[in-house]
Amino acid sequence: MITFINPTTFHRIFTLIKKELLLLWQDKQTRIILIIPVIIQVVLFPFAATLNVNNATIAVFRQTVDQPTTDIIARLAHVNNFSHVLVLDSQQAVEDAINQQKALVVVQFPADFSRKLLTGQSPQLQIILDGRKSNSSQIAANYVQQVITQYQHDFLREQPNYQSNNQKPNLNNTPNNTQNGDQNSTPNSNQNSLYNPIYNSSPNNNQLVIRHWFNANLDYQYFVLPSLVALITTIGVMIVTSLSVAREREQGTLDQLRVSPLTTLQIFIGKAIPAIIVATLQSTIVLIAGILFYQIPFQGSLIVYYLCIISYGLSLIGFGLFISALCSTQQQAFIAIIVFMVPAVLLSGYISPVENMPRVLQYLTEINPVRHFTEITKQIYLKGADFTIIWHSLWKLYAITLFMGSFAYYLFKKLI
Amino acid sequence: MTFSFARTLTLCRKESKLILRDPSSLLIAVIIPLLLLFIFGYGINLDSNKLRIGVLVEQQSQPANAFLHVLNGSPYIEPIIGSHRAELVQKLNRSEIRGIVVIPVNFAQQFATQHATIQLITDGSEPNIANFVQAYMSAIWQIWLQQQNEDTLTTPPTGIQTELRYWFNSAAISQYFILPGAITIIMTVIGSILTSLVIAREWESGTMEALLSTPMTKLELLLSKLLPYYLLGLIALVICFIITVFIMHVPFRGSLLLLLLTSSLFLFTVLGLGLLISTLTRNQFNAAMIALNVAFLPSVMLSGFVFEVDSMPLLVRLATYIIPARYYVNIMQTLFLAGDIGSVLMINVLFLVIFMVLLLTITIKKTRLQLD
């Protein structure tokens, strides 16, 4: 280890790193592999990977044409998330609309709906949803319910016999008792949607005031972009480490390195640092796209963020070099990368939150570096979290680095 | 040159032996599908079952306690009582809780004048969860209001009762639609990635040159590559079907014949894609990378398997039309959950047929029995 300070050692490692970066840059094939997925993902994912409901078609079926149902339909048509309102004329049409996926949601007014409403009874309203898309339809139903609640509120207030304790309903009543000084940076009360943040759920002025912190409009892109940094860093590190070792093995240059005075540790470091450099550059592309193009404000400290990216890269090095120690061809390495990456990404909280997984899986994800970084990246990017919060996940990355790193180093020394 | 059935059979047998003897094809054809099904069946769950919500009661009172009582009774919420706001905010930042409910100091007085305000803060960094928090909390709020009204015997509620009915999936379980979609991904992996690797390997190792020096015809070559992998895909389909229906208990309401027919269509489409990629690249590594970017990623992102196609912006939505997986995902979700709905299946089948014919035609055109 003392030789580390030795300028020759330093120069040797520098030579290795320079070689690796030149190889990555000069080889058209590798260049494409490193750049194309980044572009596809940055362009496509933020738009495609959304669990929001937009452009959805809502269908309505009423047996009597009257004022209350017309009002409700008009209000539904105003919801931004629904692009089309389909008016149906028969029970059969309702069935077809759902079966044939013409609509995600059908709101069905019974014949006595308006009569009951006007006579002060509780009318029934059926919301039929396409269970093939239970997640989207659930969210859509949510929007419908908000509309109904709001309508009911307004409807009752307009009734002549309605005795209210307060004459002036205050739609934009913002309570003053919940703001905290250090949360000023959090985007809040961006209430541009008529129906979104406020529930007035009874004919009085009791209120449930809802604020979405860190992402006032629950915009999915806020979620995707920081997660993309994690995804792309992962691909970068895995490809550079695993594939480059396999390629050197296939071409015989690895033997050249092994007969040279380089130590295994130097070769190890010579593979690790370029991978981290590449991954950092790739994530910078995503970061720039996120901030400038997608206009998602970066809340935390860039220095801490880069520190975390590098730490994350380090934790992946162990996995990458572990694969490369075991695989003798590029094809094997490629398949091994898929076998590692697909589960690691799927179980990282990127597609669905870790807390929804069964307990056993949740424990298992503790050794998944992608999971910890997925948490960190959102905490810094969106929540502006400070170091004490980050540290909670960061130390686990270091633990993984230490464990997998030494394990891979052991295998590397033994098998290479 | 005349087509020989016996020769085709020989080539298919050879291909099958090679599949069985190569650990990496077994890895792709068996291990990855099982892993994916397991992950999608157990690991990916879009329905939040029990959300941890921080609760801050700034002052104890009867209405506040009543609200807490309703919260505690909810099957969807796990209240975490906090004593300081800062503490809960910290937890929210750490993603330990997904929302904060604040019951203010003067809540009892506010309620007395019908001006009660409860604040709900959600964690917007997880939009899907935030949506659920919002929905669950609104429901709880409604229940609480109703209870309070009954207790105090003030204005009786004349609320519109909404009744949610999820057709095909009454409990709104996300696995029901994710698992049929996951089968699509598995078929794509086998059809495109595996095939493109295997054929490119024949070019690389020089065995293709030896085959080309025999009386083998173009049709025989293509069939020998299509049929074994088609069979492999069908085996994977059966495994997936058994796991999905009998272990994960996803209902299957369509007909098995239609499942077989549509799956065959899709398999030939992706096999055509895999063949085309490997014929054009003749290099394993490039073939795998192209297959990953052209077949695998789009089938995950743009097929509507998790992410709703309709919710995407127009340009992206248009792009999904050229992704064969999109049609198959729709077919699978319909067959599993809704049954044989003619009009839905028809249009999707039509598109799949177009893609299959197109891809296979180009592949036949591009396949040459010569090296240059």
Next chain:
Amino acid sequence: MNQIILHHIEKQFGQDTLAIKPLSLTINSDGVTGLVGPDGAGKTTLLRMMDGLLSPTQGNMTVAGLNPLDDRASLRAILGYMPQKFSLYENLTVAENLNLFADLRQIHGQTRQDRFDKLLAFTDLARFTDRLAGKLSGGMKQKLGLACTLLGNPQVLLLDEPGVGVDPISRQELWKMVHSLANEGMLIIWSTSYLDEAEQCQDILLLNQGELIFRGKPTHLTQRVEGRVYALKSTYSHRQLLLDALKLPAISDGVIEGNDIRLILKPEQPIEPVIAALPSHDITATPTQGRFEDAFIDLLGGIKQKQSVLTQIMPTFNGSPNDIVIEAKGLTRTFGTFTATDHVNFSVKRGEIFGLLGPNGAGKSTTFKMMCGLLSISAGQALVLGLDLKKSAAQVRQKLGYMAQRFSLYDKLTVQQNLAFFSGIYGLMGRQQKARSQEMISAFNFQSILDKTPAELPLGFKQRLALACALMHNPEIVFLDEPTSGVDPITRREFWIHINSLVSKGVTVMVTTHFMDEAEYCDRIALVNRGKLIALGSPNELKQKVGENATMEQTFIQLVLDSESKMTA
């Protein structure tokens, strides 16, 4: 009688690469026709056109009266083609491979059984029918490939370098098989870059850069150098003698053969002035038989680079020639139950060229890899400068140079970047690194190709670059793993001139090879078979064991066969 007739055949790849220049000729089924030429001469392209795998850019040809492109179906029935790369399914057994190709050629029933029996006996593969093709040795793979090709009982047989990577024994067997087929009237074309194989052919087509430069019997070519070849004996260092001789303008070419040297004079040059010009006084020169390779090199204009600049840029390593610098003590390596190297002992002295020879799969590369620290040792010791390389400190490895079989350079780095990299990892930096790179660049004439990548360079350049990279740090020991495989004879000779001058500076060289003429350059040879060391000594000593006038190839074959019978006895 079958014929292949080429009429103004021409093949162009891309814009300006002319792989085959216009060629017209007729090949008859009259013994084996050798398609000979250096790497990149166009041999494979020509064979592929005859098989219909490539279409000619210009001209037309008929193979047994058929057009390879238009009559593909009929041609397949009478033609067998064995591609250069091993082209059997490694995951199928010998029997399964045979069955596959029999089915593809639609051979059934009794005919099929008869042919299987005949071919398995012919190739001596009957014992291995259940073995996976991937587990066969190189020689057996080639025999199986030939068997699969012969299944259809072809009238025309095209073989693309069937002898590459095959040891002399297997090669001899292959030739026997082919000769007996040729006697039955089959038209056979055998392409090769081993020029000793060419002597076995009835008819030679010598290609160079896509051009036919000789057509005829091998003896006709050899006649070119008749009376110009001399064997020189002397007590003087044979290596130095060769280096000195090559400097003389009258010399076209020269090689080492055991303790002697062979010189080929330029036309019309007498031998006497040459002997007079050499520094030694006890030289006896005897005229000797010219070889095909001598004639080949002479035809291509003799060797160009007759002196190695390495003499000027490598330091001299002083030290007693009795120092033992490389030593194997009871060296053993097992893979599972298989012993690849079995208690091998030898030692190499300073300034020696030490050769490791043996048939395919005999364990020579396992031994070689253990010696240079690439493979761990099961038992015994592999010492270099008294230390085990696998465990030893970097300081020892600093003194080694290593050149891998396929000239393992970074294909995507330019020549300049490769030089910078290899000097960098050996600890050269700053001005020293620049100066050393510059020396290598001018020594090997890399100036014009500095910005090219090895992938774009001819094999000869790659080989020189690999050598330069291995010598950047002035190693005192150099390991060479099949350093000349696939390289044409001229480049191979030039390479050995470099190695000779390295040795003259006191560098120790350890080398593995399949070329018997390269074995002649070694001071001592270790011959391994089935993991055991079966013979050790100078080339002359080994030849003596077999017979007075034995060639190196005869010696090799005899010694290996002797050990086989001893081991099985």
